Amino acid sequence: MIFFPLQLIILHNNQNETHLLRQFGIIIRIMVVQLCNLKLKEYMALVHFKGTLMLGFSVLNLTFSIVATLGNLLVIRALWKASSMPATLKNLFLSLAVSDLAVALIPQLVLGVNIAVIVQMVASENYNFDVFCPVFLTIYLFFIISLVSASYLTVTAIAVDRFLAISLHLRYQELVTSKRVNMSLVCLWLTSAIAASIFLSIPEPHNLTVVAVIEFYGLLVTTVVYVHIYRVVRHHQNQILTQCQLYNDQAMEVLKAKKSALNSLCVYIFFIACYVPNSCTTILLLINNSSMSFILANHVSVFLILLNSSLNPFLYCWRYRELRRNVKVTVKKILRITDSG
Numbered sequence: 001m002i003f004f005p006l007q008l009i010i011l012h013n014n015q016n017e018t019h020l021l022r023q024f025g026i027i028i029r030i031m032v033v034q035l036c037n038l039k040l041k042e043y044m045a046l047v048h049f050k051g052t053l054m055l056g057f058s059v060l061n062l063t064f065s066i067v068a069t070l071g072n073l074l075v076i077r078a079l080w081k082a083s084s085m086p087a088t089l090k091n092l093f094l095s096l097a098v099s100d101l102a103v104a105l106i107p108q109l110v111l112g113v114n115i116a117v118i119v120q121m122v123a124s125e126n127y128n129f130d131v132f133c134p135v136f137l138t139i140y141l142f143f144i145i146s147l148v149s150a151s152y153l154t155v156t157a158i159a160v161d162r163f164l165a166i167s168l169h170l171r172y173q174e175l176v177t178s179k180r181v182n183m184s185l186v187c188l189w190l191t192s193a194i195a196a197s198i199f200l201s202i203p204e205p206h207n208l209t210v211v212a213v214i215e216f217y218g219l220l221v222t223t224v225v226y227v228h229i230y231r232v233v234r235h236h237q238n239q240i241l242t243q244c245q246l247y248n249d250q251a252m253e254v255l256k257a258k259k260s261a262l263n264s265l266c267v268y269i270f271f272i273a274c275y276v277p278n279s280c281t282t283i284l285l286l287i288n289n290s291s292m293s294f295i296l297a298n299h300v301s302v303f304l305i306l307l308n309s310s311l312n313p314f315l316y317c318w319r320y321r322e323l324r325r326n327v328k329v330t331v332k333k334i335l336r337i338t339d340s341g
Helices: 003-049 051-081 087-123 135-175 178-201 208-237 240-246 248-287 292-319 321-335
Strands: none
Touching (some): 003 087, 003 135, 003 292, 051 087, 051 321, 087 135, 087 292, 135 178, 135 208, 135 292, 178 208, 208 248
């Protein structure tokens, strides 16, 4: 007799939990639909506001989607064949190249097609946009936030890795192992997916806070790290000759680390140029999210972020001799070009 009431209590609690989860799911679904409709209205307003400019963005996104796809595929193959690059740095660059490739194949391509279709529908006075919401735009928003965040945080991780390499010297290989780097990359990608889910679950403009926090964190950490790298490089400049005379092996390790840090700094400069405008326009939208000028400026800054996925492959090939050589070999094989003589 004593188990019957307990079973009723447990059943009642399970029913309450199920009911709460169902209600929570309904609330999240409503928020996602509202966000989707809001973004769709933004696109329509921008097309009416600057139709020619939006069409230009569509063409640029489609063009650079192809450039980023081909470039990152070549870089991934080059990285896979690279033998002189440290395994930890190679894994970080592979993560960045994969995220950039995914950005080109999903959000950038979808954005280009999306804008082109909306421009065409508005021009033909067809305002039946049900096809976009809630599934199509919601998937696009999830992937653009998650993949761009993964790329963004990977650049930050590369900066931290180069700082450790140039600061720890020979202890770097002992402390920074492939296993630890891979675990960090898994956490990084999971964080990006969680951030995208939170962005979709919070009504605008509060969800912009998620974007602002991630961008502020990445910019702060990366900038501080590269300031330290610059100071370390300056500190070791006067000691290189002595190190080469007394400890040739250690000096070579230091020189390799410094060169790698400067190569990564080149990536960081373009990273800042592509992401800082979006940070500024996000702050402007938090102040006034109804200004068409601010909304247009934000969409321009989003294009710059997506453009970063096209620039990174060229930065790798330009700054790293082995990657440049591997890419040339691959391109020659594709085009069936043989070296003369």
